[in-house]
Amino acid sequence: MSARGGVVEARDLGVLGCHACGLVSRDIGADHSHCPRCRASLHRREPASISRTWALLLAAALLYIPANLLPIMKTATLFDSHADTILSGVVVLWRSGSIDLAIIVFVASIVVPIFKIAVLALLLITAQRGSDWRRPERAKLYRMIEFIGHWSMLDVFVVALLAALVHFQSVARVDAGPGAMAFGAVVVLTMLASLSFDPRLTWDSPKAPRND
């Protein structure tokens, strides 16, 4: 039995922990085993976690471009009509004096998605190399992106509410734009990516046998 730095891993003991119900059961060595209590499938490591996470992450990064270039909101009044992207919306807020609001929207819609994509890429690359670089910090980063991921939906909800509120016949009207669609997709894809990443990979060394 090999213990890593005083820590005994489930696979050293020949047991598997169930993510759904917490039961610890004996690893019978089968490729597809199921939790005896809740029937959830058990894996020593999530199969194909890295390639699945990469695929979702790249899709999210690609869609992040139209999400920022396409208008998220269209405003029409008697005098003019204009379209706002996420960033131009933040600038409008800033100029109108709502600096705190501008910062909230900027962090939720711009900083959080970029941070999430960058962190996931870092976690994937280091896990692929079996790197032992700053493992506790990497574990903390993973828990952080799991926690903040869904806050990026903020601007999508703001646009939806403004569209519902501002429709005064021909006087003033707000509509959601295609950017909102791309942006919603980015949020869903980054959430799926972080859910499909198996954080146990952060602690694996290259020599340790993988179960893929």
Next chain:
Amino acid sequence: MATQPLCVCEHCDAVYRRRALARREIARCLRCGAELYRDQRYDLNAMLALTLAALIVFVIANVYPIVRIEVQGVASEATLWGAIMATWNSGVGVVAALAAATVFFFPLGQIALFLHVLPALRRGRVPVHFSDAMHALRLVQPWSMVEVFLLGALVSVVKLAGLAEVIPGIGLWAFGILTLLLTTLTGFDLRRLWEIADGARR
């Protein structure tokens, strides 16, 4: 309290022997820092009461308007479904579906699943389709976004405040209370319900 002697860290696979915790203590993984288990007062009655309260507040949040604005004597108000329909009418159906799922159907599903599971467990029985319900509950929770919608509503109120007369509606308060109730419910460790069901089977 622990029916199982061992516990495996979900985030790094480290194995620990379970021990009894002091009040409100949280057991964390020594290696990665993730939470392993915590001392929770598992009063099923309190949980059921919270779930019923969440159901009532959910109905109020959806029936009453969230915000009302007035511009030169003309008024307009928005509910959650008004916002969903407005995005649908703007031609971005995906956004409408996403908002409907994350602010309406998933939170409602969460409440309904708890309402299915808790009364039977309280009476010392295992509810029908218990494991399906528990799996569904675990899958739904990360996609329930009532708290983000609440912040979005607050941002909208402030955004419009300079342009029109803005009156926060009953729906906004209801979403605030719903956020608190759902956060408390989501904070319960579902694995403890599995252990209670194990006790009921015996």
